[in-house]
Amino acid sequence: MGNTRNIAAQSPTEKSGHPYTPPPVLPRRLSRIHVDKVNKADDPSMRRTVRQFLLWLKIRRYRHASERGFSYLAENASLYVCRYDRHSRFLYVSPSMAEALHVATDDLVGQIATPKRYPDGRFDVYHQALAQILATGEPMEFELTMPSADGRTMIHHVRLVPERDWRGRLAGALCIGRDITETKLVERSLRAQEGEFRLLAESSPDNIVRYDRDCRIIFANRNLMQRVNVPVAPIVGQRSHDISWGNELDAEKRRYRETLERVIRTGEAETVEVLIGAPDSAEPRLHHIKMVAERDENQQIKGALVYGRDITERKRMEELLAAREREFRSLAENLPDIIVRFDREGRRTYVNGAHERFTGKPPETFLGKTVLGISAFSSDPQMYHAEVRQAIETGKEADVEWKARGRDGIQRIFHTRLRPELGADGSVASLLAVARDMTEVYEYRSKIHQLAYFDALTGLANRTQFNECISQALQEAGRQGCRVGVLMMDLDRFKTINDTLGHLAGDQLLCEVARRLEASVRAAGTVARLGGDEFIVVVPQVQETAELQGIAGRVLAAVAAPVQIDGRELVVQASVGISVYPDHGDATEQLVRYADSALYRAKEAGRNNVQFYTRDITDRAAERLRLEADLRCGIAHDALDVHYQPKIDLATGRIVGAEALLRWLHPERGWIPPSQFIGIAEETGLIVPLAEQVMRKACGVATRWNARGEEARHIAVNLSPSQFHVSHLPGVVQQVLQETGCRPDWLELEITEGLLLVNHAATLGTLNALSQMGVRIAIDDFGTGYSALSYLTRFPIATLKIDRSFTQPTSGSQKNRVLVEAIVAMAHGVGLEVVAEGVETRELAEWLAGIGCDMGQGYLWSGAIPAHALLAMETHARGGPAAGLHDAAAAQSYGLRKSW
Numbered sequence: 001m002g003n004t005r006n007i008a009a010q011s012p013t014e015k016s017g018h019p020y021t022p023p024p025v026l027p028r029r030l031s032r033i034h035v036d037k038v039n040k041a042d043d044p045s046m047r048r049t050v051r052q053f054l055l056w057l058k059i060r061r062y063r064h065a066s067e068r069g070f071s072y073l074a075e076n077a078s079l080y081v082c083r084y085d086r087h088s089r090f091l092y093v094s095p096s097m098a099e100a101l102h103v104a105t106d107d108l109v110g111q112i113a114t115p116k117r118y119p120d121g122r123f124d125v126y127h128q129a130l131a132q133i134l135a136t137g138e139p140m141e142f143e144l145t146m147p148s149a150d151g152r153t154m155i156h157h158v159r160l161v162p163e164r165d166w167r168g169r170l171a172g173a174l175c176i177g178r179d180i181t182e183t184k185l186v187e188r189s190l191r192a193q194e195g196e197f198r199l200l201a202e203s204s205p206d207n208i209v210r211y212d213r214d215c216r217i218i219f220a221n222r223n224l225m226q227r228v229n230v231p232v233a234p235i236v237g238q239r240s241h242d243i244s245w246g247n248e249l250d251a252e253k254r255r256y257r258e259t260l261e262r263v264i265r266t267g268e269a270e271t272v273e274v275l276i277g278a279p280d281s282a283e284p285r286l287h288h289i290k291m292v293a294e295r296d297e298n299q300q301i302k303g304a305l306v307y308g309r310d311i312t313e314r315k316r317m318e319e320l321l322a323a324r325e326r327e328f329r330s331l332a333e334n335l336p337d338i339i340v341r342f343d344r345e346g347r348r349t350y351v352n353g354a355h356e357r358f359t360g361k362p363p364e365t366f367l368g369k370t371v372l373g374i375s376a377f378s379s380d381p382q383m384y385h386a387e388v389r390q391a392i393e394t395g396k397e398a399d400v401e402w403k404a405r406g407r408d409g410i411q412r413i414f415h416t417r418l419r420p421e422l423g424a425d426g427s428v429a430s431l432l433a434v435a436r437d438m439t440e441v442y443e444y445r446s447k448i449h450q451l452a453y454f455d456a457l458t459g460l461a462n463r464t465q466f467n468e469c470i471s472q473a474l475q476e477a478g479r480q481g482c483r484v485g486v487l488m489m490d491l492d493r494f495k496t497i498n499d500t501l502g503h504l505a506g507d508q509l510l511c512e513v514a515r516r517l518e519a520s521v522r523a524a525g526t527v528a529r530l531g532g533d534e535f536i537v538v539v540p541q542v543q544e545t546a547e548l549q550g551i552a553g554r555v556l557a558a559v560a561a562p563v564q565i566d567g568r569e570l571v572v573q574a575s576v577g578i579s580v581y582p583d584h585g586d587a588t589e590q591l592v593r594y595a596d597s598a599l600y601r602a603k604e605a606g607r608n609n610v611q612f613y614t615r616d617i618t619d620r621a622a623e624r625l626r627l628e629a630d631l632r633c634g635i636a637h638d639a640l641d642v643h644y645q646p647k648i649d650l651a652t653g654r655i656v657g658a659e660a661l662l663r664w665l666h667p668e669r670g671w672i673p674p675s676q677f678i679g680i681a682e683e684t685g686l687i688v689p690l691a692e693q694v695m696r697k698a699c700g701v702a703t704r705w706n707a708r709g710e711e712a713r714h715i716a717v718n719l720s721p722s723q724f725h726v727s728h729l730p731g732v733v734q735q736v737l738q739e740t741g742c743r744p745d746w747l748e749l750e751i752t753e754g755l756l757l758v759n760h761a762a763t764l765g766t767l768n769a770l771s772q773m774g775v776r777i778a779i780d781d782f783g784t785g786y787s788a789l790s791y792l793t794r795f796p797i798a799t800l801k802i803d804r805s806f807t808q809p810t811s812g813s814q815k816n817r818v819l820v821e822a823i824v825a826m827a828h829g830v831g832l833e834v835v836a837e838g839v840e841t842r843e844l845a846e847w848l849a850g851i852g853c854d855m856g857q858g859y860l861w862s863g864a865i866p867a868h869a870l871l872a873m874e875t876h877a878r879g880g881p882a883a884g885l886h887d888a889a890a891a892q893s894y895g896l897r898k899s900w
């Protein structure tokens with residue numbers, strides 16, 4: 001010890017615990033011999049003195065050793081040590097302390113520690129503490145912060161311990177100081193770090209738990225407590241094993257624990273996804289957990305830090321997105337449209353199933369390649385590539401159309417929409433191309449156009465196209481001051497072709513006529529078919545109407561040339577009506593109507609001719625309309641009458657029947673011949689109610705006629721083909737028979753040959769039904785139609801009526817007689833009766849009787865007469881076949897022609 005001069009005697013206690021002060025009389029140095037002698041001396045006080053002396057010596061040696069040890073310790077330990085007496089006087093100051101205070105030890109020892117020495121107050125706290133311990137004797141410990149000589153803030157740990165004398169009285173104080181500045185800084189830094197950690201942990205959205213080596217929780221943030229259903233509180237101090245997750249989550253907990261233990265064992269970070277119960281939901285939530293080992297400063301694993309994040313929603317979204325992605329992919333893969341995605345460089349990054357189906361090559365063939373690199377199907381890759389590049393560069397959508405051949409080699413038309421796709425930064429990230437096969441749509445469009453503008457049968461323009469065409473022609477003509485001709489053409493008696501040869505043959509004829517029409521009109525105009533056998537031609541830029549006459553002539557000539565249909569040669573004729581712009585009108589509808597009227601006139605004029613429109617035609621049409629209205633009214637009021645022309649049995653001269661013939665006595669115009677109104681009745685459908693009226697009247701007359709009970713006589717009624725089409729004829733006949741009390745065999749129904757050729761099965765059915773009812777069927781006007789004689793045996797026919805054209809006296813009379821003879825023989829051969837019409841002479845009647853013809857009808861006996869006249873007739877024609885019933889007056893007043 002450097003300085004021991006002021007060390008105050010402390011009172012070390014010996015075993016006895018008594019302090020001892022050596023007697024001044026004894027020598028300071030005593031030998032062992034002396035001691036032995038004293039021990040052996042008899043004087044007990046001497047012996048006690050010596051023993052005490054020896055004890056003192058021992059104590060002093062001990063004290064020296066102790067002080068040396070103290071000094072050694074105080075001077076070599078990194079402690080500041082000083083000692084005070086009870087008056088705060090320094091007894092001892094360790095060199096380290098003197099150095100720290102920048103004073104010499106000797107300057108302090110013996111000095112009183114007082115605040116005055118340090119007016120800056122840095123030792124005030126210390127001095128107060130020193131004063132306190134010297135007053136109370138209670139040990140004290142505190143930290144003292146004070147500036148160092150070089151200005152740094154130093155922190156010292158100070159311990160003041162009271163020192164007592166041998167009597168136990170407070171003798172002073174020992175101060176032991178330690179520089180803890182570094183420790184404090186480290187501690188503060190650690191605390192700051194800990195604070196930051198806590199702050200971070202608490203403000204983190206994740207659940208954060210810190211475990212020690214034993215998997216015991218040493219920290220858990222509030223999140224964890226709020227989000228995770230932890231039934232144990234407080235959680236800190238619990239081990240992960242101790243916390244229950246509920247039975248159903250045992251397996252999850254085990255995985256968590258095993259991962260945690262592994263991380264703490266190996267030091268390797270790991271992640272795990274586990275289900276953990278949540279306080280606010282019945283369903284456990286999925287957590288993504290990351291576990292990281294924590295190490296101490298020696299790199300020893302001291303525990304683990306666990307971050308957990310509730311990823312239930314994210315997972316759900318991911319699954320949803322994955323499902324969506326699957327759905328969209330499946331959609332894209334199965335769409336009939338071809339879908340291709342290009343990157344910014346125009347390379348394909350995706351092609352769908354339709355692409356593969358069309359090209360027949362797998363997607364890999366195209367992926368990563370541009371259109372120029374490998375063209376899938378575009379017939380013009382350069383163009384398509386350029387479009388792709390442009391759409392990427394401009395970011396604008398584009399539509400491209402191209403033709404391509406797929407693996408089937410069939411050329412198809414594609415419509416492609418190029419749609420740029422933007423990235424997060426708003427720039428074009430990729431390009432989506434959706435190509436739709438428009439082939440069929442285009443085909444349909446073309447078909448629709450064809451249907452809309454062309455006639456399906458002949459391929460000619462139809463009414464719509466004609467209307468556009470004529471509008472254009474009229475506009476041009478208006479500008480150029482020229483004419484436009486409208487020629488309407490209708491085949492003559494085309495219906496007969498249909499009826500006799502069938503609709504198919506009719507169609508073939510229409511097609512041939514269409515071809516010839518186009519050829520004859522050539523570039524002069526446009527030919528259209530309006531329907532049926534009606535065609536129309538618009539001829540623009542006409543200067544003179546004579547040009548139209550020329551075209552119409554060419555048309556008639558072309559149509560009239562013989563045509564081969566089904567191996568037969570046919571000759572058809574046509575009629576043409578013409579109207580002219582601006583002569584007759586300036587509107588399309590007007591011109592067409594006038595051409596139609598002119599055509600009607602041509603038909604009236606005997607067909608196979610051309611008529612230009614005149615004002616007079618319109619008047620006649622109006623007249624026709626009036627007649628139609630009157631007829632309608634007449635039928636409604638049952639104003640038309642029926643007359644009867646008798647039929648004579650040529651062998652006996654008996655009247656065996658009569659034919660019912662329609663007569664119309666118009667209140668203003670007098671008798672109107674059937675030829676003037678039967679056509680109108682046929683066209684307007686009025687024929688059906690009219691014919692029913694006739695049948696009802698005729699049946700009534702037949703009933704009265706046969707009431708005498710003599711040989712049965714029948715009345716024949718003409719049937720219109722229309723009745724076969726629109727009404728249930730057998731039902732109507734049945735009803736009329738019932739109403740009038742007429743027996744079926746008193747009624748004969750006359751039909752024309754043509755009817756048997758149309759809708760064969762239906763006609764046969766109707767005729768069979770009528771025949772089974774007992775009604776007789778007769779073929780009227782036999783020999784004038786396109787007869788197929790086989791029908792005579794197939795249909796239930798009872799009678800043939802030979803047309804009057806065979807019996808009229810003409811230049812060919814001789815030949816006709818041969819034909820009539822043959823007809824009679826043939827009819828009898830198949831069991832039919834024959835009636836000859838138009839018998840006007842006795843000679844003819846006798847000849848007919850001679851060849852075996854069964855019945856005759858004609859002016860030789862009688863024209864058509866009213867019912868009362870028929871009923872009043874005798875049963876026999878006077879004088880047999882040769883004796884006529886002819887009533888010239890009646891014949892004249894009722895006309896010579898039949899109704900129909």
Ligand SMILES: Nc1nc2c(ncn2[C@@H]2O[C@H](COP(=O)(O)OP(=O)(O)OP(=O)(O)O)[C@@H](O)[C@H]2O)c(=O)[nH]1
Pocket residue numbers: 457490491492493494495496498502503504505506507510531532533603607
């Ligand atoms: N084959 C065939 N016939 C048709 C077609 N369209 C209409 N018809 C028939 O054509 C006929 C037209 O007859 P109309 O022009 O009224 O009379 P028509 O027999 O020619 O007598 P007129 O014109 O008075 O000389 C009717 O029988 C229609 O049923 C068709 O596309 N093909």
